[in-house]
Amino acid sequence: MRDGKVVDARPARDFTRTSLVGAMGSVAKEEDAAKAGDFISKRTGAAPRVTARPPAQADAMELSAHRGEVVGLAGLEGHGQTAMLLQIYSAKPLAGIRMAGRGGRGASVDAPVALVAGDRQNDGIFPLWSIARNIGIRSIRAMRMGPLIDSRREDEMAEAWRARIKIRTPDIHDNILSLSGGNQQKALFARALGSDAEIVLMDDPMRGVDVGTKQEVYGIIRDEAAKGRTFVWYTTELDELKNCDHVYVFRNGRIVADLPRDQLTEEKVLQSSFTEDA
Known part of the structure; x- marks a missing residue:
């Protein structure tokens, strides 16, 4: 299943790791990010x-x-x-x-520094807030206009990260709980990566x-x-x-x-x- 729909159905023996990952929406490239020959240490002076x-x-x-x-x-x-x-x-x-x-x-x-929590329900999301506000809270200083929050800047940041990290939602003003678990986690990454951290x-x-x-x-x-x-x-x-x-x-x-x-x-x-x- 993907996004609430059945996208493929067949006997388990007919699936491979690659075809299963592909059906779930992954790029599904069999590339090894840890090839020893590609490793260059960043630990310089x-x-x-x-x-x-x-x-x-x-x-x-x-x-x-x-x-x-x-x-x-x-x-x-x-x-x-x-x-x-x-x-x-x-x-x-x-x-x-x-x-x-x-x-x-x-x-x-x-x-x-920014922290992406693993336990999103207890340590990550603000359940009463919108997706946009959950993303923008770490960058609140950058979105101030005087003593208030500029909602236009908040929306622009949320929309930019919605597109980049592919948060699946029809509206960034929907409640954060309207998202699937994976998309809630993407919102937490957007919060951290969209900040100055x-x-x-x-x-x-x-x-x-x-x-x-x-x-x-x-x-x-x-x-x-x-x-x-x-x-x-x-x-x-x-x-x-x-x-x-x-x-x-x-x-x-x-x-x-x-x-x-x-x-x-x-x-x-x-x-x-x-x-x-x-």
Whole structure:
């Protein structure tokens, strides 16, 4: 099914992964975003945009994320990945103030930060608001006209991101709950990517989202990273790590491995997640 309609029906044995993804609306290209030969490290002599170390772990391995990098957080669920994202978010510059290396609580960032929540119902959407207002809330300072919000600017931003990220709705003024789950998640991405944030934190945002939506968002993440945005991405799906330049594996609240993309394998991630000596 796609958009409330049955778009294909056949015996399960007649589907392949490619045909199933294609039927769901994905580009369905069998391309590997993690080809070792295509990997070029972005870690030059420039200082990282983000540094963080797990709380109360002075001797622990440190996370760093540089300009234009997509950094993945892996390991068994509940081993400190979300806590690390919140730790980084708490170190964000104050509204309207750019402070190089502002830090606290074991983390430091040098640019504005946005967070894409994985639990959209509890931590992401504003259920009484329209789609446009949900998208624009992170950019409210840029849409002010005196003490009020300029509704024209809010609508222009929402329409631009509706087109770019392909949010399926007849009207951006409809309530956010009128959207499917995948399109609600797209609205949260539009909120973050349409803002001034140069560092985007993602807390397993693709869980439960359809394959077609995932492929569309992966492409946008790669495009934005190529323009210089930095992403720190916690995911519980091993396949999503192939979109990352570096992957930090967590175990028992500690970072236990840093795997650049050309060294990333499922075996290494699993070994680091379960054993003391990865």
